[in-house]
Amino acid sequence: MRDPLAPAIGGYFELELGPGRGVPHARALQYRCARAAFLDLLVRGRPTNVWLPWYLCDSMVRAARRAGVGIRRYRLDERLHVLDAAPEAGDWLLCVNYFGLCERAVTDAVARFGAHRVVVDNSQALFSPAGPALATIYSPRKFVGIPDGGQMVTTLFAEEPAVRDTGSVEHCRHLLERLAGDVERGHADFTRAEERLDDDGPPLAMSTLTRRLMAAIDFDRVRQARTRHFTLLQKALGPSNGFDWTPADDAAPLCYPYGPVAPGMREALREQRIYTPCYWPEVAADAAVPAFEASLARDTLFLPCDQRLTADQLSRLIDAVQAASRGEPAQQRPSATATP
Structure with a gap:
């Protein structure tokens, strides 16, 4: 009789996953x-x-x-x-x-x-x-x-x-x-x-x-990359950003919030396969929400600063945001790589 609790031996392979270096909040x-x-x-x-x-x-x-x-x-x-x-x-x-x-x-x-x-x-x-x-x-x-x-x-x-x-x-x-x-x-x-x-x-x-x-994830690498990328985005875009972000030196943010931006700027970036999330569209659509909170949801770009980004992608992201802020047309690049 087959024992359903016994570890399987042989058969087809699973997805290969390497060892990580520890999970954040492992005791949570x-x-x-x-x-x-x-x-x-x-x-x-x-x-x-x-x-x-x-x-x-x-x-x-x-x-x-x-x-x-x-x-x-x-x-x-x-x-x-x-x-x-x-x-x-x-x-x-x-x-x-x-x-x-x-x-x-x-x-x-x-x-x-x-x-x-x-x-x-x-x-x-x-x-x-x-x-x-x-x-x-x-x-x-x-x-x-x-x-x-x-x-x-x-x-x-x-x-x-x-x-x-x-x-x-x-x-x-x-x-x-x-x-x-x-x-x-x-x-x-x-x-x-x-x-x-x-x-x-x-x-x-x-x-x-x-x-x-x-x-299997190297969370140390994830943290370090996000900290580094946020710092680079802040250096390039901070002077034109309506938000004055001063995070702790070791902060590893979710994204780089940039705003307020003109209507259509998110769509202009999307034409270049640069994807930015919305936090949160239902807030902007609710008439009961105060004006400041509605503007956060409606008028802010949440730019990626995650661990997938390369130096070339960061440069392309910065150039695209600066061009869109000036109202310039999107620059098409044949080798563009999407970075949602």
Whole structure:
């Protein structure tokens, strides 16, 4: 009789993966995605209300609704610090480390409201350590090519969900298409993979596949490259950037936010196969959102600074942004390489 728990010997080969150098937050609870971690935290912790910034991914708002807790909203000041939240006894506050560049905002929120009620959203700040807080949430899939993945450090409980995600194998197609160089063709599969993580099911633990993929990644290289690329972009584009970014020397940001930009600039870059994400279009489309937060979503370019970029690609990116800022037509290059 076959033993389903015995390790397989022989047969076809799996994808070859080399050894990594350690996974960030290895002792954190491992989830399918950051939203699942937040939902699990709310369901188990049962705050009276959770204070959320207006500038926030809608999946986190839906998690709070799904948990059945009260939702209060707060505005940001121009430094992206909490402006007007007023949590009471029994309330929690979600503070976002936007783009991995807002460590001071997190420190300020903890000092003002107390670590016992602040949940730190480090989804865009994978390499920021977990400091004093009720919980700190991470999203490694925003930094490296994996099909799913969220992490949470918390003092509230010590067990991740008993059931692991088993759907990640079917949602790796976009990763393989990107690896094969077919960027545009893989975008539809990428969108479907993202939609899978936004379902209304119960919180799941990180898939076995994703744990294995993460263990093979050199995260030290990822961190160093992002720090280096952000610094180069800041040196070239900082004088024309409306944002005054002064990150810590060892910060490894998600992206390089640049703005405000004129309408059509994102499309001008796309014509050159330079792809920039939107954080978050639903915010700009919501009439209830304050003007400052709406402008962040509508008028900011989030330029890549990730570990895939070469020196030539960085130069092309800088040239394209500067030309688009001046209203010059796109420069077509036969050897262009896409860098979403």
